[in-house]
Amino acid sequence: MLTQSPPRTMSRGLSLEIRRKVIEMSASPNGVHIGGSMSIADILAVLYADVLRDPAAEGMSGDRDHLILSKGQASAALYAVLAATGVIPQAECATYAEEGSRLGGHPMKRLPGVDFSTGALGHGLPLALGVALAGKRFDHGKRAFVILGDGELQEGSNWEAAMAAAHHGADNLVAIVDRNGWQISGRTDDCMSLEPLADKWAAFGWRVLGVDGHDHDEIRTALTRPVEPGRPTVVIAHTVKARGVPGLEDTKQSHSATLGTAARRAALAVLDGDRA
Amino acid sequence: MSTDIATRRTVAQVLDHVWENRARVESRNAYAMMLLALARENPNLACLTADMNFEDHFAGELPRQHVDLGIAEQNMIGVAAGLTVSARPVFANGMSPFAIARAFEQIKIDVAGANLPVKIVGTHAGLASGHYGPTHHSLEDLGVIRMLPNMTVVVPADSWEAAQATVAVAEDPGPAYLRLGRQATAPLYQERGAFVLGRARVLREPGRVLFIATGPHPNLVAAGAARELADQGVSAGHLNMHTVKPLDQEAVLHACANAEAVVTIEDHRALGGLGGAVCEVVAEVGGPPVRRIGVPDIHYDLVGGEEYLLHHAGITVSNAVAQALDALG
Numbered sequence: 276m277l278t279q280s281p282p283r284t285m286s287r288g289l290s291l292e293i294r295r296k297v298i299e300m301s302a303s304p305n306g307v308h309i310g311g312s313m314s315i316a317d318i319l320a321v322l323y324a325d326v327l328r329d330p331a332a333e334g335m336s337g338d339r340d341h342l343i344l345s346k347g348q349a350s351a352a353l354y355a356v357l358a359a360t361g362v363i364p365q366a367e368c369a370t371y372a373e374e375g376s377r378l379g380g381h382p383m384k385r386l387p388g389v390d391f392s393t394g395a396l397g398h399g400l401p402l403a404l405g406v407a408l409a410g411k412r413f414d415h416g417k418r419a420f421v422i423l424g425d426g427e428l429q430e431g432s433n434w435e436a437a438m439a440a441a442h443h444g445a446d447n448l449v450a451i452v453d454r455n456g457w458q459i460s461g462r463t464d465d466c467m468s469l470e471p472l473a474d475k476w477a478a479f480g481w482r483v484l485g486v487d488g489h490d491h492d493e494i495r496t497a498l499t500r501p502v503e504p505g506r507p508t509v510v511i512a513h514t515v516k517a518r519g520v521p522g523l524e525d526t527k528q529s530h531s532a533t534l535g536t537a538a539r540r541a542a543l544a545v546l547d548g549d550r551a
Numbered sequence: 552m553s554t555d556i557a558t559r560r561t562v563a564q565v566l567d568h569v570w571e572n573r574a575r576v577e578s579r580n581a582y583a584m585m586l587l588a589l590a591r592e593n594p595n596l597a598c599l600t601a602d603m604n605f606e607d608h609f610a611g612e613l614p615r616q617h618v619d620l621g622i623a624e625q626n627m628i629g630v631a632a633g634l635t636v637s638a639r640p641v642f643a644n645g646m647s648p649f650a651i652a653r654a655f656e657q658i659k660i661d662v663a664g665a666n667l668p669v670k671i672v673g674t675h676a677g678l679a680s681g682h683y684g685p686t687h688h689s690l691e692d693l694g695v696i697r698m699l700p701n702m703t704v705v706v707p708a709d710s711w712e713a714a715q716a717t718v719a720v721a722e723d724p725g726p727a728y729l730r731l732g733r734q735a736t737a738p739l740y741q742e743r744g745a746f747v748l749g750r751a752r753v754l755r756e757p758g759r760v761l762f763i764a765t766g767p768h769p770n771l772v773a774a775g776a777a778r779e780l781a782d783q784g785v786s787a788g789h790l791n792m793h794t795v796k797p798l799d800q801e802a803v804l805h806a807c808a809n810a811e812a813v814v815t816i817e818d819h820r821a822l823g824g825l826g827g828a829v830c831e832v833v834a835e836v837g838g839p840p841v842r843r844i845g846v847p848d849i850h851y852d853l854v855g856g857e858e859y860l861l862h863h864a865g866i867t868v869s870n871a872v873a874q875a876l877d878a879l880g
Contacts (some may be wrong), residue, residue: 402630408633435625
């Protein structure tokens with residue numbers, strides 16, 4: 276059967292724009308969580324280009340979708356996608372972490388396009404479950420998407436929510452795990468074993484999909500799969516921390532960093548190469 | 552039971568029913584009846600629970616508006632905040648020690664910080680769990696929740712006030728904590744009066760001594776102590792501070808303008824709760840001395856029923872009288 280081909284160039288262009296803006300924000304002397312922002316750049320691009328329905332609508336009710344960035348430390352990537360999609364002014368990204376800016380180290384609800392303040396880990400999945408239940412019980416059609424860090428899964432509240440989501444049949448809930456393999460102190464599984472991660476979610480009653488978190492087609496296919504009635508979906512996205520930043524990819528020090536002029540120029544040159 | 556339910560379908564019917572039966576109705580049941588009545592009128596009201604059983608009728612009658620999240624309070628509070636995208640208000644029910652202390656970060660960020668219409672209802676507050684012990688006592692809840700911006704904190708003094716407070720909290724657009732006990736307690740009021748959030752109720756006009764109390768037992772202690780002092784020829788006023796936040800500063804300052812001593816009474820730690828809140832107000836104007844009656848600053852692992860534990864914490868008429876007389880000098 277022939278289907279309309281997905282608008283892959285849109286998400287591709289959007290991911291490059293997200294990365295460019297994150298690199299620019301990483302000039303901030305306060306540091307940017309560049310690793311975890313770059314690891315979700317492709318996920319955010321596909322979500323905003325191809326998946327989410329009206330994610331930045333002003334009102335909360337209705338059959339719009341909601342995206343919750345539970346790993347709020349990747350705020351730079353969220354600001355970048357909000358600027359690139361016209362939700363906030365393009366120029367505002369330059370104010371990242373400046374005194375009086377709306378763009379802090381973790382996203383706050385007072386910024387358009389941010390439905391819930393995040394950054395304290397383990398909050399996003401319960402919030403998203405609440406949104407999903409709102410879609411089941413009060414505003415039919417509403418869907419909830421939440422991006423979780425892999426290290427974040429060490430917070431027990433995630434597993435309270437995972438249990439409840441399956442129990443209450445929240446099939447309009449999609450969790451995306453950014454499996455970049457790092458947390459502040461080092462490799463996630465050296466700090467606290469997460470594997471077998473897919474089996475854990477499956478045991479909690481979730482449909483589990485695995486994707487290369489930098490392959491737009493794979494991400495899009497997973498996020499647009501028809502729901503499995505009664506079961507929430509988790510997409511385990513295998514990603515590379517600081518993807519696209521020369522010298523920082525898959526490193527511990529990419530967790531939070533400031534990039535000097537030369538480093539930014541080198542990173543932007545890699546992006547330009549990708550664009551060409 | 553079913554005929555009972557039939558006679559209290561509406562908010563007005565529940566108010567009548569609770570008023571007539573206020574001596575034997577538990578505050579938590581007055582609340583549960585009122586919540587169901589409110590939910591019948593408002594199809595967008597949601598009721599969440601962490602494995603509680605006092606709101607069973609709700610789940611049976613309005614299953615779409617009811618979600619049981621199991622013994623998982625952190626998740627319940629997060630879900631409550633998430634649900635507000637479509638449902639409001641959202642009532643989240645749990646035992647106070649767990650709904651407040653375990654889920655504090657979710658309350659701080661997801662509810663208070665976000666200023667969402669989530670109403671956290673904690674039963675078994677104070678020492679109401681009696682012999683179940685310190686794991687099940689809730690003695691820090693007023694202190695920690697009143698520090699959070701946007702929160703309203705309400706402690707009904709009896710079942711009648713619990714029914715009224717439920718309506719007020721549901722109508723208020725912001726987040727709230729409604730603090731409830733367990734057993735039925737003696738009614739405080741002789742007449743039906745209006746309940747206004749943030750407005751203290753004067754139970755006895757101010758005198759040389761001013762008692763300020765919150766919750767069922769502390770208000771009964773204050774009423775008894777004021778009567779006893781009057782018998783001894785010492786005039787004493789009594790304010791029921793049912794709303795601990797926002798505190799009715801005007802009422803406090805007005806009532807203590809001519810008082811020579813203030814005594815606060817709460818079934819909560821003497822640190823940081825009602826007593827702390829009153830001291831903050833009175834100290835700023837250089838008011839009379841304040842004595843705080845509450846649970847002392849020790850790990851309170853005495854075994855016994857609620858009355859016994861209240862007695863040993865000094866939440867008694869005799870201690871309230873003694874503190875007042877001592878403060879008068």
